[in-house]
Amino acid sequence: MKERVLAIFGAVALIAVAVVVRSLVTDDQQGGGGGGKGQRPVVACAPDLMAICQALANDGKIASDPPALDLGDEAMADDTIDGWITWDPAPGVANIDAPGTWGTSRALGSSPLGVATRSGATPNLPAGCEFASLDWSCIPSAAEQGLAVGVGTGTTSESLARLYPVAAALVPDGGDFTEVREAELATVLTSPASRQQAFPDQFRTLQTAPGALGLLVGPLGALGSPNAIVVAQPEPAADLVVVLAPRDGGADLLSDAFENGGVADTLRDAGVTPGEGKLAPEDRAGELFAVRQKVA
């Protein structure tokens, strides 16, 4: 009896393996995306959002092996890429680099922008700044007096989105983003002992290496979970929004792919609430383009 059960179990398992293998083979044959590579669109993701593209590919919504794409990449001009999942307003910034690259973005999810620090060490903030009631203008001042601030490099999609309210605090009264106080911006960007990195790497650093970062700017949804971290939401409130931009002139993409299942989970993992979010005003891209020029 025992042998029979084993044999049946084995047979069923073999069939299951065969089905999985077949589906994988089929997927490979159908993959490859646009540009004559199959029915599914080729969608790229900002490097820190690759898990979203991977989840979409796993769900069969986009072509397999989705590429990573960020501002400044040569692949931006690759018209076999049908869409780009990134942080608002990166597609607008890319359109200033190369007009007519991306169409109108659609918000996939959003998170308030927050600031985190380690719970065991109160950061040495400038006079008049309290962590619990932080103002964005406190961030450059904190960097000025030696606190290491994680905001990213100021050149990538995710870091420009994180940097926006800090840069806004450095715009002189009555001025605009082309007049951002460059030296103070540089102080913020060079404040960590190790170089600025993407948010996931900096969040890991904040958790594992006391002393490496005094403050970390990032999506509140991602910052809030671990025990050793405390978070604040500085004023004025700012949001981070994940968007999908179709190629300019291309059709709207993946209209129903983000609400449920694994893709929605990956958005949540990035600290973003699926289905929420409002695109930034149109001039935001120009403002951040100016900031990136200063950083470069």
Next chain:
Amino acid sequence: MTMARKRSMRLTAVVLAAGLVAASCGGGGGDDGKGGTDDGLGDPGDCTVVDLAVSSEKIDLMNALAKSFNGSDAAKMGDGCAFARPYSKASGGATDLLANGWPESGEGERPVIWSPAASSWGQILNQRLSNDGQDKMVGDAVSFQLTPLVIAMPQPMAAALGYPETPVGWEDIAKLSTSQEGWAAYGHPEWGPFKLGKTNPNFSTSGLSALIGQAYAATGKTRGLSQEDLDDPATAKFATDVESSVVHYGDITMNFLNNWFRTDREGTSLLYASAVAVEEKSVIDYNKGNPDGVLEPGEKARKPRVPLVAIYPKEGTLYSDSPLYVLDADWVDDTEKKAAEQFIDFVQRPDSQKKVLEFGFRPGNPDVAVGAPITKENGVDPDQPSTLLQVPEPPVMLSLLEKWREQRKSARVLLVLDVSGSMKEPADSGDPSGPTKLDLAKKAAIESLGEFKSDDDVGLRVFTTNLGPNGEDNFVDILEVQPMSTNREQLANKIRDQIPQNATPLYDVAADSYEFMTEGYDPAKINAVVLLTDGQNDDGQPNDDGEQLSKLLSDLRRGTEGENAKPIRIFPIAYGEDASFDRLEEIAEATNASAYDASNPETITKVFTAVVSNF
């Protein structure tokens, strides 16, 4: 059911099970990925071998991780498998080897993964390669564990400084180092002057990190250390102030910790050293009663009477971040790179990271929270450090090392060379026509002279029986202890002139050399004897050997201990298989120094270099 039918069904089940295993292997090759030996670190079989050159403080951890990895599902690569094979290689030594192309034999297998204690070594390597017009060999790397540099201090001394309520840093170390009162200023004249232990930054990561920390502390900066900063006379003075209290340097922190631990049993640990720059992990190991981090079979951890406290310098510190570099070297192929990535992925998994924590390192994966043994009960603070210092740009680091060569505490050293008859034996018994033991020893000694700076005082004494004008002396002073600025070339020539002669009056020469150096003791220098011998005591009177040794050890200890001691360190080198390492170790320990093992004469150059790293 008939037996035939039963057998048929069993066969079916076996075949199906085999099919499932094959499917799960991803290719049906049937390779189980086993390395081939029970301990998981022996014969790799047909697996792709990933040789890892790793810094010594984590070799046991890496071996444990490799054993878990080899033969596991994580090691499977399509039809084949990866096999991790770590071996210990000091970070500075590996940097040298990589910069010079790493020879195919004699230095361990050429590594696929290099994991120095800190990524600063990767920067130094790339800079050295770049200076030589070569391509970089390392890029970005995963840091799978961390441990910060701390200033380890016996708890009563830290308390006397007011730590942790009062922050302590390199600034305080510099002041203590030059204080005329020493510990008397803190109400403890019985502790004598402040004494610092620091490893040689050319060899050791903690030495390098301490040097960087000192330089930043001198400037008041936490990042952007520049050449101008190093050229500032105030920075140079700060450095020489700190260095002035160094008891000796050395290639590994273990020597300090072992000496501390040994003197702790005698109740004199506070007199040996007041502070030592080490990694946080070492403080944990020490306080757990296992200063070298390894418990040999039968060895039991025993807690020290005086525990250490980890002081996180108030000016900031650096992490030893254990990067795992997959080398961009011509001896590493794509399959090895892929196998290396699989191992790197494995060590970051939570189960591996729990092991990292068990060994006293901070996990690099935040999914494994920092907990025991990184606790205040073990003398460390998981919420520290408060400030991280920036690793300087590679050219600045090279300049820092260059300047240290002149800023380090000067040395006054007597080289004592065994020229007994046995030194004429071939260094390699399988090559009777090859160089003799004395040939290799002379070559090593001459090469090591390059490590001394101009104001180091170095002299040469040789020993064997029947020396001197009447043939009655046991040793002869060939060159007086004089500054290297005048002695360097003569020393090389005189060493070259030596020939093997008679017997080995080891204890007599050790005792006299110690006494001789004590008479000319210079408190501003590291006073030491380097004693190379290939045999056991043989002065023609074997009956009194025991008594002679006992008196020697007693005299050495008496001269070394106490607040008014004139510490002369004896660093013996046990050269060749006949040398008695145990006896030499006793002599070294009696002076709070370390003995070095060159039982394989081929290693003498490396060993001599390690010995000279103490200065």
